[in-house]
Amino acid sequence: MGKIVKVLKVISSLALFVGIWELIVLTGRYEPSLLPSPVKVLEGMGELVKDGTLITHFKVSLSRFITGYTVAAVTGISLGLVLGYNKKVWEFVEPVVQLLRPVSPIAWFPFIVLWFGIGDVPAIIIIFIAGFFPTLLSTVSGVRKVDPAYLNVANNFGIRQPHLLFKIILPAAFPMIANGLHIALGTAWVFLVAGEMVGAQSGLGYLIIDSRNSLRSDLVLAGIIFIGISGLVLDRLIKLLEGYIERQWGVSEGRRN
Amino acid sequence: MYISIEKVSKAFTLKDKSTLTVLDKVDLYIKEGEFICLLGPSGCGKSTLLNLIAGFDTPSTGTIKINGNTVTQPSIDRIVIFQNYGLLPWRNVIKNVELGLEAKKLKRKERRRIAEEYIKLVGLSDYKKHHPPQLSGGMQQRVALARALAVEPKILLMDEPFGALDAMTRMHMQDEIERIWQEKKKTIIFVTHDIEEAVFLADRIVIMTPSPGRVKTIIEVPLPRKRDRTSLDFLKIKDKVFTEFNLK
Numbered sequence: 001m002g003k004i005v006k007v008l009k010v011i012s013s014l015a016l017f018v019g020i021w022e023l024i025v026l027t028g029r030y031e032p033s034l035l036p037s038p039v040k041v042l043e044g045m046g047e048l049v050k051d052g053t054l055i056t057h058f059k060v061s062l063s064r065f066i067t068g069y070t071v072a073a074v075t076g077i078s079l080g081l082v083l084g085y086n087k088k089v090w091e092f093v094e095p096v097v098q099l100l101r102p103v104s105p106i107a108w109f110p111f112i113v114l115w116f117g118i119g120d121v122p123a124i125i126i127i128f129i130a131g132f133f134p135t136l137l138s139t140v141s142g143v144r145k146v147d148p149a150y151l152n153v154a155n156n157f158g159i160r161q162p163h164l165l166f167k168i169i170l171p172a173a174f175p176m177i178a179n180g181l182h183i184a185l186g187t188a189w190v191f192l193v194a195g196e197m198v199g200a201q202s203g204l205g206y207l208i209i210d211s212r213n214s215l216r217s218d219l220v221l222a223g224i225i226f227i228g229i230s231g232l233v234l235d236r237l238i239k240l241l242e243g244y245i246e247r248q249w250g251v252s253e254g255r256r257n
Numbered sequence: 258m259y260i261s262i263e264k265v266s267k268a269f270t271l272k273d274k275s276t277l278t279v280l281d282k283v284d285l286y287i288k289e290g291e292f293i294c295l296l297g298p299s300g301c302g303k304s305t306l307l308n309l310i311a312g313f314d315t316p317s318t319g320t321i322k323i324n325g326n327t328v329t330q331p332s333i334d335r336i337v338i339f340q341n342y343g344l345l346p347w348r349n350v351i352k353n354v355e356l357g358l359e360a361k362k363l364k365r366k367e368r369r370r371i372a373e374e375y376i377k378l379v380g381l382s383d384y385k386k387h388h389p390p391q392l393s394g395g396m397q398q399r400v401a402l403a404r405a406l407a408v409e410p411k412i413l414l415m416d417e418p419f420g421a422l423d424a425m426t427r428m429h430m431q432d433e434i435e436r437i438w439q440e441k442k443k444t445i446i447f448v449t450h451d452i453e454e455a456v457f458l459a460d461r462i463v464i465m466t467p468s469p470g471r472v473k474t475i476i477e478v479p480l481p482r483k484r485d486r487t488s489l490d491f492l493k494i495k496d497k498v499f500t501e502f503n504l505k
Binding site for chain 2: 156174
């Protein structure tokens with residue numbers, strides 16, 4: 001019963017949104033090229049799916065995304081473990097990290113092109129930058145918040161490095177790391193599109209720029225909707241993973257007494 | 258003497274640079290196989306003393322010797338059991354019990370065999386695959402006990418281990434620890450603020466007073482085991498402890 005209500009809410013919310021959009025179009029005050037109608041956009045979406053354009057660009061985007069995100073996750077977590085564990089080193093590095101973190105990855109674009117040329121690499125690097133900082137910071141804070149009781153236990157049972165890192169610290173910090181990976185995923189997906197808009201000849205971001213250049217505003221909107229949907233799907237997937245981890249770690253399980 | 262605590266003081270420096278003396282010239286000698294309860298109100302330094310014996314911290318002055326060797330760091334021969342159990346929630350029961358065995362470099366099969374033996378000892382064989390948060394407080398403390406015993410320490414240091422349990426579970430756990438103590442012949446130092454618990458378990462009760470923590474008296478409990486919590490002799494000793502704390 002609750003599920004049906006939930007689905008109905010989602011449907012009615014979307015329907016209302018599309019309805020208002022259609023109404024605005026119907027007033028006739030805006031050129032179709034400035035604001036295409038929902039039907040037109042739906043046709044555009046069908047066109048992109050049918051001729052294979054969408055799937056081609058989507059595959060390219062996804063492979064860039066996976067590459068950049070994986071590298072960001074691996075380096076963010078490894079560096080985060082080391083920096084979180086060495087308080088002195090972190091105090092030394094933190095100012096630089098805090099200075100670089102608020103800079104939009106796009107700001108690096110001029111340098112990225114100078115150093116890495118064009119093609120896949122600039123987009124991957126932008127995704128990397130976008131995903132790296134949330135992962136690094138959540139890992140560092142996860143490691144620093146490890147319950148000292150676990151460290152006492154490890155110390156008592158004679159568990160030394162590197163076992164301490166892999167058996168105690170990493171798993172203890174993992175729920176927080178997973179949370180950081182979730183945030184990083186959202187941020188990275190946002191910047192994937194931005195990266196592809198300025199530096200690539202393929203991908204979902206490029207699809208939008210290309211559609212604009214050919215004055216197809218319906219396809220621009222179709223592209224935007226696809227990006228939204230795939231971002232949502234990715235988010236849900238990592239949420240499932242996060243939920244699984246929380247259950248494994250006993251964070252969300254009901255207690256028995 | 259097996260454990261000698263000689264003129265041990267511990268002071269901490271506070272944020273405003275003043276010093277807080279938590280333990281003041283504590284002398285205590287413990288025989289091998291003895292069950293000692295450190296009893297006192299909060300702030301009497303009983304947990305600090307336990308941490309010093311464990312080697313988590315070092316005394317400001319004085320020395321702690323075990324079998325003639327000065328304690329400088331934690332050892333697998335002295336396992337601490339904490340009030341909040343200290344279990345690793347991401348490991349199931351059997352993997353928690355195996356934790357200390359992993360550091361001992363035993364073969365996987367051997368680890369599993371020992372872990373199962375001790376899980377059986379604490380009566381949790383049906384819960385091997387459960388994760389700690391799925392278990393009740395009493396069961397979690399049994400897991401911690403099995404994990405500690407599995408590495409065959411000579412000394413168990415218990416820091417208000419049953420403090421978070423309800424009264425009934427607490428009494429069951431007291432029976433359990435007594436049974437295990439008699440079976441495994443460990444030396445146990447047990448911190449508590451529960452007078453009845455101390456009278457039930459201890460060979461000797463070390464009564465401590467706060468600010469700064471000092472040993473006030475040591476009361477022998479010459480009652481045979483297993484003790485009857487409602488017998489006249491039991492109540493007499495309880496009465497003696499109450500008098501020491503001026504609670505009468």
